[in-house]
Amino acid sequence: MDVEYLLRATRSARTSLDLDAPVDRGDIRECLRIGLQAANGSNQQSWRWLVIFDPALREKIAALYRQAYLRRVGGQLVANLLPADTPGRRLMSSTEWLVENMAKVPTLVIPCYEPYLPRIEGDESFYRATLYGSIFPAVWNFQLALHTRGYGTCVTTLHLHHENTVRELLGIPASYVQGCLLPIGRLRHGTRFQPASRRPLSEVVALDRWDGPAL
Template sequence: MDVDTLLTTTRSARRSLDLEAPVDLDAISECLRVGLQAPNGSNQQSWRWLVIAEPSLRTRIADLYREAYLEKVGGQLIAGFLPAGSPEARLMSSTEWLVEHLGEVPVLVIPCYQPTYPRTDGDESFYQATLYGSIFPAVWNFQLALRTRGYGTCITTLHLQRERAVADLLGIPQGYVQGCLLPVAKLKPGCAVKPAQRRPIDEVIGIDGWKGGNH
């Protein structure tokens, strides 16, 4: 596919993930090789990418993920209580599908990063931007590489509500931050992927300031 098509049709994949199709770990490693060409802070490459394929580990992480989700929404799944067919119901149905099936996704990938700058008082914005700006370019590269090979994924962060438990489970050392969690599987055959609806560009661009109109 051409570059514009790749960039505009790589979507978050949840229900479209094929839980039964085998995953080639060599292909995942190749996608990570591509992904890690992305820029990162001072080119420190202070990262470790955990590829979790062991079923018992995936199940435990999925249990922690589900606990965190239910804690967030008040103890029960909520998609069925929303107006049928509404955008909110469709979104929550997809979200809760992943909550219920995360442990069945063949591979989970967790990028970890060791911050290269010490924390100082009042530097929260700088610290966060530097940290996550060193992770997510590679995450997006990885997602694009997966798409070209017939795989799908989505960025999830809910497991971070149980970050310490996940770190203990996987032996992540102190000082490393988990950026997100990416469930990876083959896309279902015939899965149609198209550009998403987005707000008009004039509504979201400011020229030379917040209120500047688009030229």
């Protein structure tokens, strides 16, 4: 796969996932090998990745995910309440498809990371940046590797509303932070993503100062 296409067209995959196609554990293993080549803080590699195939565990995590989503949107699915054929309707329909089908997605992956620096009063921004800067480069590498092998996924975080419940369910030690939840499946036959529409650099990039000129 062309590198520039890969970088520009690796999209969040939800409705394009084939829920009936098997996921090869060897593929997941190789994609993780690639993902874990990513840079991380002081090269500590203080991560542990949970790959969840067990249907009963996926069902329980999916139920927590659904509870969290409904709590955030007021207790009911909302996609069908939005005007038809609008970007908002399409986005919410995709989001809610995953809410309703999370348990059927063949593989869930939760990357966890153990902070390796001591906390210092007033260092919250530094602490968060170091922590998540040590896990998300590997997450993105993993997603790119999956795309080259015909798999799709997306970064989700709603399960963190029930972080402690998931921690107990999966036996995650209290010292580890869960970075996100990645639902993984093969892409439906014929799926080909295109580069997304993005705001021009002139609107989002400035030279030297926040109010500086465009690049």
